[in-house]
Amino acid sequence: MVCKGELQFMKMRIAIIAAAVVCVVGLGGCRKGAVPNTAPETKASTLAGPLAPEGFKAEVTAPTPPTKLRPGQVEIIAIKVKNTSGVIWWPRGGETTDRPDNTYYIAAGNRWFDKDGKRTSETEGHRGIDQVLRPGEAVEMTLQITAPKEPGEWTLDLDMVQEGVAWFGDKGSPTTKIKVTVVK
Numbered sequence: 001m002v003c004k005g006e007l008q009f010m011k012m013r014i015a016i017i018a019a020a021v022v023c024v025v026g027l028g029g030c031r032k033g034a035v036p037n038t039a040p041e042t043k044a045s046t047l048a049g050p051l052a053p054e055g056f057k058a059e060v061t062a063p064t065p066p067t068k069l070r071p072g073q074v075e076i077i078a079i080k081v082k083n084t085s086g087v088i089w090w091p092r093g094g095e096t097t098d099r100p101d102n103t104y105y106i107a108a109g110n111r112w113f114d115k116d117g118k119r120t121s122e123t124e125g126h127r128g129i130d131q132v133l134r135p136g137e138a139v140e141m142t143l144q145i146t147a148p149k150e151p152g153e154w155t156l157d158l159d160m161v162q163e164g165v166a167w168f169g170d171k172g173s174p175t176t177k178i179k180v181t182v183v184k
Contacts, residue, residue: 047095047097048092048104050093054087056085056160056166056168056172057084057173058082058159060079060176061080062078062158064077064078065178067178071148071149072146072147072148074147075146076142078141079158081141082138083134083135083137089106089133090132091105091129092105093106093163103165106128106162107127107128107129108158109127109160109161109167110143112148114152114153115155122146122148122149127141147180153180154179154180154181155178156177156178156180157176159176
């Protein structure tokens with residue numbers, strides 16, 4: 001038979017063990033060499049809408065960019081996109097969307113600039129991300145580009161865009177600039 005004092009002691013022990021389990025599970029455990037994510041994560045709205053201003057931070061790289069293209073040449077390039085912000089990027093701009101168009105979609109894109117830094121009126125290329133990217137996460141994907149129709153020295157500018165809102169570079173995010181010669 002268990003006396004009243006022993007019963008209270010057992011209940012207290014169980015409560016302490018349960019609290020310890022919650023702490024360990026909640027913190028994800030302590031692994032040697034683990035690097036904590038120091039960027040604060042901000043959850044975006046569940047319904048598609050513009051990113052918070054701090055969400056427009058990205059890193060776009062191309063491991064094997066083109067250096068020479070023919071006028072109007074269509075090329076598919078490999079790129080890597082990383083969310084360097086503290087905001088979750090939902091592919092469609094939110095966990096859900098009620099929009100019939102692509103407004104608020106998050107996409108990788110490109111623009112062309114001439115040797116004087118003037119943007120060409122050539123069509124931009126865009127490709128939406130197809131998965132949620134949390135802060136610090138990256139995805140490898142492809143992007144279709146079309147070379148300018150005029151031969152010369154051009155800069156291919158790789159960036160992210162939230163459709164209908166803004167290019168990330170216009171909000172202060174760095175872009176990747178690649179020198180490309182368009183030859184006849």
